[in-house]
Amino acid sequence: MGKSSLINCLIGRKALVKVSGRPGKTQGLNYFQVGDGLYFVDLPGYGFARVSKTLQEGWQELVTSYLETRETLRCVVVIIDIRHAPKTQDTQLLSWLKLKGIPYLPVYTKTDKLSGNERVLNARLLDGGHDIQAGSRVLFSSKTGQGREELLRAMAAFLDVRQKG
Ligand SMILES: Nc1nc2c(ncn2[C@@H]2O[C@H](COP(=O)(O)OP(=O)(O)OP(=O)(O)O)[C@@H](O)[C@H]2O)c(=O)[nH]1
Numbered sequence: 001m002g003k004s005s006l007i008n009c010l011i012g013r014k015a016l017v018k019v020s021g022r023p024g025k026t027q028g029l030n031y032f033q034v035g036d037g038l039y040f041v042d043l044p045g046y047g048f049a050r051v052s053k054t055l056q057e058g059w060q061e062l063v064t065s066y067l068e069t070r071e072t073l074r075c076v077v078v079i080i081d082i083r084h085a086p087k088t089q090d091t092q093l094l095s096w097l098k099l100k101g102i103p104y105l106p107v108y109t110k111t112d113k114l115s116g117n118e119r120v121l122n123a124r125l126l127d128g129g130h131d132i133q134a135g136s137r138v139l140f141s142s143k144t145g146q147g148r149e150e151l152l153r154a155m156a157a158f159l160d161v162r163q164k165g
């Protein structure tokens with residue numbers, strides 16, 4: 001869905017994180033230090049079409065317990081492909097994060113694949129389907145860098161909130 005590509009784009013290095021056309025590339029948790037005590041953590045997605053059932057379940061458990069117990073976690077960036085209609089798995093993840101009180105930031109990615117008009121329409125569809133406010137998500141493309149600065153600012157805001165509170 002573009003998680004690893006997004007991290008590469010933010011860090012500004014093309015091949016830092018392995019990217020592939022086949023879901024299931026990222027395995028385990030991958031840490032990237034981006035500041036003093038500040039890390040991006042690349043997680044496996046849930047579209048593991050090509051890995052075994054046992055591995056899938058293992059990763060799900062790993063990701064879930066990581067998200068639930070990591071005390072220094074500031075924000076979960078939830079990456080959603082802007083081309084597709086709202087998906088149950090994404091709705092479930094977002095409601096689970098809300099329920100658990102884990103801060104999250106939805107990012108609609110691969111905007112380069114749509115025309116300007118389609119982009120607006122699909123973004124609205126996803127906002128509606130996932131109950132997301134237009135002002136609280138970011139439109140992004142790893143390919144063109146659209147939304148890169150906005151995303152970095154939005155992520156930084158999550159750090160500020162925690163420091164003040
Ligand atoms: N055009 C376009 N392609 C993208 C974008 N982001 C990712 N891709 C492509 O989508 C495919 C999957 O990207 P990844 O970054 O590996 O996705 P991932 O979420 O890390 O996938 P897993 O680690 O397998 O869960 C790759 O072929 C990327 O080149 C984007 O913004 N625009």
Ligand SMILES: [Mg+2]
Nearest residue numbers: 003004025026
């Ligand atoms: Mg990946």
